[in-house]
Amino acid sequence: QSVLTQPPSVSAAPGQKVTISCSGSSSNIGNNYVSWYQQLPGTAPKLLIYETNKRPSGIPDRFSGSKSGTSATLGITGLQTGDEADYYCGTWDSSLSAHVFGTGTRVTVL
Amino acid sequence: QLQLQESGPGLVKPSGTLSLTCSVSGGSITTSNYYWAWIRQPPGKGLEWIGSIFYSGNTYYNTSLKSRVTIAVDTSKNQFSLKVNSVTAADTAVYYCARHGTHGDYEFWGQGTLVTVTS
Numbered sequence: 001q002s003v004l005t006q007p008p009s010v011s012a013a014p015g016q017k018v019t020i021s022c023s024g025s026s027s028n029i030g031n032n033y034v035s036w037y038q039q040l041p042g043t044a045p046k047l048l049i050y051e052t053n054k055r056p057s058g059i060p061d062r063f064s065g066s067k068s069g070t071s072a073t074l075g076i077t078g079l080q081t082g083d084e085a086d087y088y089c090g091t092w093d094s095s096l097s098a099h100v101f102g103t104g105t106r107v108t109v110l
Numbered sequence: 111q112l113q114l115q116e117s118g119p120g121l122v123k124p125s126g127t128l129s130l131t132c133s134v135s136g137g138s139i140t141t142s143n144y145y146w147a148w149i150r151q152p153p154g155k156g157l158e159w160i161g162s163i164f165y166s167g168n169t170y171y172n173t174s175l176k177s178r179v180t181i182a183v184d185t186s187k188n189q190f191s192l193k194v195n196s197v198t199a200a201d202t203a204v205y206y207c208a209r210h211g212t213h214g215d216y217e218f219w220g221q222g223t224l225v226t227v228t229s
Contacts, residue, residue, distance in 0.1 A: 002156060028194055033213040037157075044159065044206055044222050050215035092214045098172050099147070099159035099214050 003028060004089055004102035011108040016079050020105045022072040022089030028100060032092045034072040036065055037101075041074045048087075049074065081109050112137040114207050114220035118126045122201075128194040132207030132220060140165040145210050146224050148181060148192045150203040151222075158203075162210065163190055197227045 012018045020027045022029065022036075034052045037045035047056055049065035052072065064075045072089055089102035118130035132146070139146060148160040161171035163181045172180050175194070183190040193203060204222040211217070 033215070035213075037216070044219040045216070046176040046219075047215060047217045050211075050217070051213055064218060090157075090214060090216070095188040097170070097175065099162070099210075101159065104156045 002103045003093060004091070004101050004104040006072065006087075006089060006105045007012055008103070009108060010107040012079050012086055013110045014065075014079055014081065017075065018079060019076075020087050020089075020107070022074070022102045024076050024091065025092075027095035028070075028091045028093040029067060029072050029089075030070040033047060034065065034067055035090045036063075036072075036074045037088045037090065039088065039104075041085070045088060052107050066086070076092045076107070079107075080108055083102040085087075085109055112209065112218045114209065114218055114222045116205060116207050116223040118168055118223065122197055122225060123229055124198055125196055126227075127161070128192070128201060128205075128225055128227075128228070130192045130195050130205055130207075130223065132162060132190050132192075134188045134190075139145050139183065139190065139224075143212055144198075145212075146183065146190045146210050147210055148214070149206045149208055150201075151206070152193055152200075158182070160192065160205075176193060189197040201225070202227045 036049040039045045053065045093100045113135045116135045145162040147162040163169045178195045180193045206222045207220045208216045209218040
């Protein structure tokens, strides 16, 4: 079981906004950068956010990342059908000395 | 554009050894400040980091797998590899190779390869 907890699913209508939480502790999110990944069905994960709130080249500004204390959040605005995917947070855990990923969240566009 | 490609057997017998290679193209595996990693994903489940290696050969592993895992690098071939010993059905997963930076952001991934442990 992962040390990073995400809601199993979130949903919203096209054009709306969703937020995905990633809850951890001081040994991981609280003191390390967070990254976020989008995994479309049958494909490898794709980096959406790195160093908590930065977007790689080519990632639209509809995707945003933030952190408060031991929780991180991914926001997706202007939801599109192409955003239907699984989303994972990731970070370093200093107690485990390991890279850890969240439990994953399925985004459904209604 | 950097590309990573996993290769290796798709079927492994219980108690056997899983062996995979990741071939890197479009860039050098000796690039500073980047690490090369293996991550796996059991069918229908989440991502699990297995371990990482720097081009110098320095490695660090997930402690839950450390006793069974070896990651090595071959800079002459621009490849790195994974071996998992004493496999069981629980090791059945899609195995990804990837590159990450010092802050653990995985920017480049291979397409993944399914390895099934079955007799």
